[in-house]
Amino acid sequence: MAKKKLFWTKRIARTLITAIGVSLVAFLILHLTPGDPARIILGPYATEAAYDRIRERYRLDEPIPVQYIYWISGVVRGDLGTSIRYNRPVAELIRDRIGPTMILMGSALIVSISLGVFLGILAAIKRNTPLDYFATFQAVFWLSIPPFWLGILFLYIFGLQLRWVPIGGMVGFTSLIFPALTIGLRDEAWFARPMRAEMLEVLNQDYIKAAKAKGLKYSHVVVKHALRNALIPMITMIALRLPWVIGGSVVVEVVFSWGGLGSLLVNSVLARDYPVVQAILLLLAILVVLANLGADLLYSVIDPRIRLEG
Amino acid sequence: MPERDEALYQEAIEDIRNLKKQRSSQLYLVWLRFKKNKLAFVGLVMVCIVLLVALLAPILTPYDPYETDPFNRLQPPSRQNWLGTDELGRDVLTRLFYGTRIALLIGVLIVLFEGTIGITLGILSGFFGGVIDNIVMRLVDILRSFPVIILAMAIAGIMGQGIFNVIIAMGIVGWTTYARMVRSKILSIKESDYVEAARSIGESRVSIIIRYILPNALPTAIIMVCIMMPTALIASSTLSFLGVGVMPPTADWGSMISAGRDYLLNAPWISTSAGFAIMFAVLGFNFIGDGFRDALDPTTKRS
C-alpha cells in the first residue's frame, strides 16, 4: 500500500509541476521576442493612449515574475483577461467556442480509435498476408497527407463537385462528417500500428496458447483474452497522442470554417490577440496534462496487476 | 602501472574491441534487412526524385517562379503550362519545382535544429542523470503537453513570418522526441560492458561520451532524422497554410495550397497539385523511415 501511495504522490507532484510549467510557457510566449509586448500586441500604427492602456492593463511596468503572478491568479479565479480584438472577456469567448471543438474532437477520436483498433487487430491476426500489408500501407498513406490539404480535397470533391455536404460551417450532422474524417483518418494511422504490435505481442503469450489448449474458439480467444490484454497499454498510447488530435483539429477547423476554439486560436494569433492565444494554449495543454493523469488512473483501475498490488 | 592493472587494462581493451565488432555487424544486419524491404527502396527512389528536382529546378522549367503575368491568370493545364497557372499568372509546375527547394531546406534545417537541441539535451540527461535529467525530463513533459503545431504557430505568429522564424519555432517545440529517444538509448548504452570497461580503466566522462556514446548514438540519430522529416515537412507547410510560415511570394507548397483555396472552384489545380507534391515527398521519407524501423526491430515484422 505504501508503495502505491508513494507512486501516486510522485505522479500527482509531477502533474502539478507540469501544469505550472505549462502555464509559464503560455505566459512567457508573449515575452519570447525582444521588444515591447505592448507594441507587439498593438502593431505599428497604435496611438499613445492605446499603448498606455495596454501597458497598464497587463502591468507591463512590473517585473515579469510579478506579471505572471497577476496573470495566473486571475486564471485560477476564472478571469482569463479581455480580448483586445473583441473587447470581451476571454472566458466568454472560450465558453461559446468550446462546444463545437469538443464535438469535433470527440467524433474524430471515435473514428480514429475504432478504425485503428480494428485494423490493428486485423493486421495482427492476418499477419504477413495482403490484408496486413494493406493495413500498414494505408496507415503510411494517411500519415503522409497534410491534414489541411486532405480537408480541402474533401471539400472540393464532396462539397463543391458532388454537393453532398455543405461547404464548411456548422450546419447539422453532414457538416461534421468530413472534418471528423480528416482528423480521424490520420490519427487512426497512429493507433493501428501500435495496436498491431501489442496484439502480436499478446498473441505470442503462453496464456493465449493455454486458452486455445482449453479448446476455446480462436475468435473467442482473440476477442476476449487477446483484445483485453492488448487494449490496456493502448489507453496510455491514446492519451499520449491527444496533443496531435488537438493539433489536427485546430488546423481542420480552419479549413472547414468550424466555429470552435481552433479557428478562434488561429484568428487570434493572426490578429495578435494575445490574451486569447495565451488562454487557449493554457486550456488545451491543461486538458492534455489531465488526460495523461486520467489515463494512468484508468490503467491502474483496469489492470488487476496494478489495482490489487499491495 | 602495477601488473594487475595492466592485465585488467588488456581485458578491458579486448572487451571494447569485441563489442565494437559486434556493433558494426549489428548495423550491417540492419542494413541488409533494410535493403530487402521493397517499400523502403521505393521510398529511396522517391526521395532521390525530390532531391533531383530541387537541384535541377532551373533546368527542368523555362519559366521563372516569381514572374507574374496578369493576362494569363488561372489558366487550366495546357501544353504551355502543364499544371496551369495561378492567381497571378505564374506557372504552377515551376513553382512546385522551386517549392521543392524551400520544402527540403526548411525540413532539413528544422530536423537539424531540433535534432541538435534534442540530442544534446538527451545525452546530457541520460549520461549525467540526477538533477539535469530531472530538469530536462520535466521540460519534455511540459512541452509535450502542447500540441506541436499549435505552440509552433503561436511562437511563429509572435516572431512574424519568415523561413527562419518557422525553423526556430519548430526547433523550440520539436526537440523533445529526440531527447527522449537519445536518453533511453544512452541509458541502455551506459549499462553496457564497454562503457563499464572504459570506466574501469579510468577514462574521463567527457572522453567516454566522445569515444563510445556518440558513435553509438549516431546511427540512431541518422535514422531518427529520416523518421522525423515527414513531421517537419507537414508541420512547416501547415504553418505556411495558416499564414504564419513562409512569406509570399516565396514558392512554397503550403502557401500555394492556401492561396489556391480561394480559387478551388475555378482553378482546383493550384491547391491539389501542391498537395500532391507534399504527399509525394512525405510518403518517400515515410517509406524509408518505416524501412529503418522494421530493420531495427524485426520482431514486429516477421517471426
Added chain:
Amino acid sequence: MSKILTIKDLKLSFDTEEGTVEALDGVDLEVEEGHFHGLIGETGCGKTITGMTIIGLLDSNARIDRGEVNFRGRNLLKLTEKQFQRDIRGKEVAMVFQDPASSLDPVFNIRDQMIEAVRLSRKDSWESYEKTVKELLKQVNLPDIDTLLDKYPHQLSGGMRQRVMIAMMLGRDPSMLIADEPTTALDVSVQAQFLKVLVDLKKTTNLTVLYITHNLAVLTEICEEVSVMYAGRVVETASIRDVFHKPSHPYTYKLVHSILKADSLLDVLEEIPGAVPRLINPPSGCRFHPRCDEAVSECSKTIPPLKEIGTNHSVACLRR
C-alpha cells in the same frame, strides 16, 4: 492394453531467417492408455514441439514433412484447425505449460477462466459451473477455494497457478494430458506437492499423461514408461525399470549414470563431451555419434531405426 497415441516417423521443420531447422526427424512414440509416459531430453531436442504437434498448437512457420500422429485411430495431422478445436483440444487432449507465471490470463480472475473451460463441455447454470469449478480445485488440493476464485493469477504462487492450470484442463475431462515441464519453474518442495496431485489423479482417474521433462528423477516417481529424445529423434523407449536397470542407448546410459551424481540433466550436459547439435545443419547418420564413445564409422552414415530388443523396450542404435 491399447495405445491411445501412436506417432509414426514424424518429421517436422521450421522455416527461420537463418534457414530450415529440422526440429523433429522421424519421431516414433507409442503411449499406452491410462499410463503416465515420460518424455525426456535436453532443451531443444524437440520434446515440447512433439507435445505441441499432438495438441495442434504449432507456430505458423512449422512445416510437417511426413509421418502420422494417430490418436484413438484418428490421424491428427489430417485435421483442419476447426476440427482440432472442436474435437481434440481440451476435450481429448489438454496441456499444461512450463511457465506458470505466464500461462494464465493476467486480466481475468480464476473463476472466470475456470468457468470458461467448464462451459465448453456442457451448457448449464452458473451455480452448477461454480460448483464444478470448486470440486476441480479441491481435486488438486488447493486450499481456501472460495477466496481463491476471486483472485487474479498474479496473486497466486507458482505452484498454485500450476495446480489451477491442471484443474482447468481437467474441467473438460480429457483423455490425455500433456504436461510440458510443469515443475521446472517451481521450488523443490512445491514440486513434490505438485507431483502428489498427479499421483492422486493416477489413482482416481484413467487419465493418460505425457510428461515432458529434462529431469529423470521426477519420472521415476510417476511414470510407467519413458522415451528418451535426442536431437529430434526418440532413441530409446522402455519401462521406467528397464531404463534404470538395462539402459541400452549410449545416451540413455549416460543420463542414468549421471543421475547418481546429480539429479538434474542440466548438470549432466558438461559431462557428456560435445554440445547439443544445432538442428539447422544436424550431424548425419545417428545424431548422437559425435558425442558417443562407442561410435564407429557406420554411425555417421546410417540412421539407426528404432528396433525392439525386449518386451516394451526398443532402442535406436546400430550397435545394439
